[in-house]
Amino acid sequence: MGHDSAGTDGASRRIPEATVARLPIYYRALVDVADRDVTTVSSDRLAELAGVNAAKVRKDLSYLGTYGTRGVGYDVKQLLAEISRDLGLTHDWAVAIVGLGHLGQALADYRGFGARGFRVAALFDADPAKIGRQVGGLEVSPAASIRAVASERGVRIGIIATPPHVAQAVADDLVAAGVSSILNFAPALLSVPGGVSLRKVDLAVELQILAFYQSRRSVPAAGG
Amino acid sequence: MGHDSAGTDGASRRIPEATVARLPIYYRALVDVADRDVTTVSSDRLAELAGVNAAKVRKDLSYLGTYGTRGVGYDVKQLLAEISRDLGLTHDWAVAIVGLGHLGQALADYRGFGARGFRVAALFDADPAKIGRQVGGLEVSPAASIRAVASERGVRIGIIATPPHVAQAVADDLVAAGVSSILNFAPALLSVPGGVSLRKVDLAVELQILAFYQSRRSVPAAGG
DNA sequence: GCCTGTGAACCTTTTCACAGCA
DNA sequence: TGCTGTGAAAAGGTTCACAGGC
Incomplete structure (x- = not known):
């Protein structure tokens, strides 16, 4: 880098x-x-x-x-x-969100996306029940179409909010579609080619860090 | 510290x-x-x-x-x-989630919570339409009852998933209830007394960091 | 007098390189 | 020979303290 x-x-x-x-x-x-x-x-x-x-x-x-x-x-x-x-907020970045569970929907609905340099340009999910539905004013596309749709819409930033076992495959598809920045919410280690930025947000990790300091403060009583 | x-x-x-x-x-x-x-x-x-x-x-x-x-x-x-x-994962920590929008629901439904040392013990929201509803098998309590309910249930870790303008008040209530670790998802600066751990997860910040590196790579065309 | 801009000191974190033990 | 444990060096980040311009 x-x-x-x-x-x-x-x-x-x-x-x-x-x-x-x-x-x-x-x-x-x-x-x-x-x-x-x-x-x-x-x-x-x-x-x-x-x-x-x-x-x-x-x-x-x-x-x-x-x-x-x-x-x-x-x-x-x-x-x-x-x-x-x-x-780089002076021009809009097209963002794709993959995985429309509660978290993905929370992200899709997030206000301040549009306002501040980011525009949700594509939504993907593997669940047939979700495909075709509207979320936050945008139709959900099949996960199998990531490469085609994301590249067609000029997506540069991808957000992964899928279960961990498919996260790497999704990342590969995003990269193949020309995405070079990925924000990963799945609790999995992703590997991406050089030149692709990867950031990770992991709820369990954050909680465990808090638990570390918490347990040093309130030493659990011996009797539990 | x-x-x-x-x-x-x-x-x-x-x-x-x-x-x-x-x-x-x-x-x-x-x-x-x-x-x-x-x-x-x-x-x-x-x-x-x-x-x-x-x-x-x-x-x-x-x-x-x-x-x-x-x-x-x-x-x-x-x-x-x-x-x-x-x-500190050898005993369960009681966690409260405040704010049950999509994000709060995503957190409430999160698997691996129970499995790994954390137990969602209370849910709070200020919206009367949400109070009393079940989310992830737990009833949503009114935000006004944080001090009473969270302390009664021995909550030590609080998760804030509310709009930013109420986040500080929620944090104050949580601290008053005996919570000494807070994970904040609201895009707001919180202040807490010494002895309380605070961690922050901010979607917009993460995206903007990505955008920084992204825009250094794909230099926007002069005409763009 | 006020507040920025910045070298220098300090502290934390990472990496190196190898001694020490199985 | 293989892999851990750890001093020492290097890199990175923070804070200090004050020179410099308004």
Whole structure:
């Protein structure tokens, strides 16, 4: 994943992963303050809204370039525009959701998808009872048609919300259809070719992490 | 969150956060190999199953104590027992889910909850149309009753799947009911007292992170 | 005086490389 | 010979503290 050559337009900087992971948080905080017609925000204030400390905000934003004014703060609109651009939210990404159980439906119905750079362009399920039904205003296509339909609709981001045993096959189909970013909700380890980004959200993992700290606090009584 | 005193039973070690976050992954991988009646696993094999490298596996497991045999590997059952114990999965945690939209229902229906140390003990929603209904075999209680019902049922872990504007109030109620671990799916910054663990899962954030890397790969055409 | 931008110090995490034991 | 356990080195991330411009 190393990228050594800088673009000739000079726009590409090396932004640390940890910073990238916080940009969406800043983005949301900035949208909120912009909604309240605030024009300027300090690193202190933004830190408070984002739940991090001010030094981190300044360091993070410095990777995007220098958009603040000393003694004043950051111009909300300008910073919002810059972060939107960096996150690639200035144009819509076509998203496909595979697996329309409760989770997939929750995702399909999710508001703020359309509003913020993402557009659900295709839904897939293997269950004949679900195929052809409308979910969130879109018809469910058969899972067998992923390669054809997803590539035809220009899908670039795929969300996997299937049972774990079919997740790898779905991922393969998505990649074959030209998808190069995958968000996986299935509790399974996926392997994808280089050049495809993969992120994972795993409920059981999150709960188990909480349980670890929880059990260190409230030591279970010997009598259970 | 610092904990300096070692327990007199000698069982508590300082396990790095990054390691804790991987224990659930190892746990799942080990459950899989145990199901296939494999008795021994090497760090190489476990690394492959968990999607990390072998040095990391060995380092991580060394924090739990020394459970491997040089020249052989780790005993699957023994390691599984140790990780279960560390993760606190050896006894059931009562979990409450607040907010029964699609996401909350997905969580309530989630299999593997009961199987692996967690038991959904209470469901809450503010919508009168949902209160009293059965979801996943459990009756939905009014959100106004969180403090009473959650404490009565011994809930220690709360899952927030509500709209963002009520998430803080729900968190406060959960904490008042004795919950000290919260998993938040609402796109809102929550503040909780010290001693309460908080983890966050945010769909929009995950998508935006993907979009960042995606847009660096497929540079939007200048005319686009 | 105020608040950003950033080198430097510090801390955490990862990786390396090999000693030590079966 | 094979694989774990672990110091040491390297990389990555966070925080400090202050110079620099408004």
